[in-house]
Amino acid sequence: MGKGNLHFLTVWIILAQILATFSSTTTAVYDNSTVTPTPVPTWMLDYTGIVSKFSLRTAEEPDDDLCYIVPGEPETIKECEFNPETQTFVIIHGWTVTGMFESWVPKLVSALYNREPSANVIVVDWLSRANQHYPTSAAYTKLVGVDVAKFVNWIQNELQLPWDKIHLLGYSLGAHVAGIAGDLTQRQISRITGLDPAGPTFEHADNENILSPGDAQFVDVLHTNTRGSPDRSIGIQRSVGHIDIYPNGGTFQPGCDIQNTLMGIASAGIKGLQNMDQLVKCSHERSIHLFIDSLVNEDQQSMVYSCKTQDTFNKGLCLSCRKNRCNKLGYNVNKVRSPRSTKMYLKTRDMMPYKVFHYQVKMHFFSEKKLSFTEQPLMISLFGTYGEKENIPFQMPTLVGNTTVSFLLTTDTDIGDLMIVKLRWEKDTIFSWSDLWGRSKFHIRKLRVKSGETQSRVIFKSKDGEFAFLVRGGEDTVFVKSKEDNMNRKEKLMHKLKMHGTLFSQNEA
Secondary structure, eight states, rough: OHHHHHHHHHHHHHHHHHHHHHHHHHEEEEEOEEEOOOOGGGGGOOTOOOOOOEEESSSSSSOOOOOOTTTTHHHHHTTTTTTTSOEEEEOOOOOOSSSSSTTTHHHHHHHHHHHOOOOOEEEEEEEEEEEEEHHHHHHHHHHHHHHHHHHHHHHHHHHHOGGGGOOOOOOOHHHHHHHHHHHHHTTTEEEEEEEEEEEEETOOOOOOOOOOOGGGGEEEOOOOOOOOOOTTSSOOOOOOOEEEEEEETOOOOOSSSSSHHHHHHHHTTTTHHHTTTHHHHHHHHHHHHHHHHHHHOOOGOOOEESOHHHHHHHHOOOOOGGGGGGEEEEEGGOOOOOSSEEEEEEESSOOOOOOOOEEEEEEEESSSSOEEEEEEEEEEEEEEEEOEEEEEEEEEEEEEEEEEEEEEESSSSOOEEEEEEEEEEEEESSOGGGGSSSSOOOEEEEEEEEEEETEEEEEEEEEESOOOOEEBOOOOEEEEETTTTTOHHHHHHHHHHHHHHHHHHOOOO
């Protein structure tokens, strides 16, 4: 047996001993509202075997580990000036090739302090175990989870910290570490945020070995790199939280293509060569930056929407906020728990702030001739009370006469109340046989537009006459706001209160 395999086997033997002791001495009663803790098992009180380190970083020095809190040594709590009266965040990194902290760690530390200046932000250092061959580091998540559980349980008991003030944030393998720690602390931790939990070796694992909804009072998860077959994608594909959010479908993130990434690396000069791994981890790490965005750009809060599939979401059919079907991404998430994980979707920009505004556009195409097209390019312009966004490109999958279509349109501009919509049908080729007998055109009587962010529903009619004419290769077709079926004042007020006022806070768990 090789040295690597022997090392791997040793990890599993140690883990088996710990779990055997735990299972024989504890039971937990858990439901969606209460947790009845049992006596802490004796092995949880043994701090001699802890390998991970726990640094309390500061807002002034987010890059440096200047003070470590050591489980079993109460004096270190005072030395590090831990504040027992406020929120405590525990950041857990993932697998590392370099054996060093990645650049996102101080950024997340700073963002947390930006939102909660009096908080305690603790960074877990398990670099020595994370800097192994991936399967070995993946197996180590169980031992690191034990370390984190011991630390959290110790400091909570030492200071009588309220469990509802403890929030674990785990990235990649660190998300599963957080889940194991939450499970071992009898699911009393208030919140665990999984930032693109690692996929390989975890996609088909039991809930006891991965992040899962039962690991904390509330578990929210961002999936940003699930491209590939199950258990081969960098990020886990399955739902593992109370709310699982899949930005841009979760498979791949805007701006993470090879060309954009190489340009970013080149523009950084020599330092850019150190970031070549961004080619691999750009989408994976986007989960962190989306969470950071929610902390530092509170006035540009991204909204997410419950939907069964990404294809259905892309048709604009899932922009409802009724019965908790919409939520906020990141720190300000509404803590809604249900028996099953809720899948939620959104679109984003390719850079911070990532927020975009979501619209469902629905229309019926009439045609005198039998017309049928696929993958047709449209240009859509929106004009509102705050601003405008012109020439938004959209690829219409099918364009067929006498059919109704619905699709999702997004813009990064807040245009306010939508007043005018313009459509233009571009030519996808220089020459088309159908154009020999006159340019192809469709008739459109009205557009129906729903805003995900405001929940308003607006009907638009042709500016000139009963029908508007959408002509292939022609000019803009103009639609203006009608007074039909608009959301009434009471509905708008209720939605605003839910998202920004008292109703929102009442819905929190």
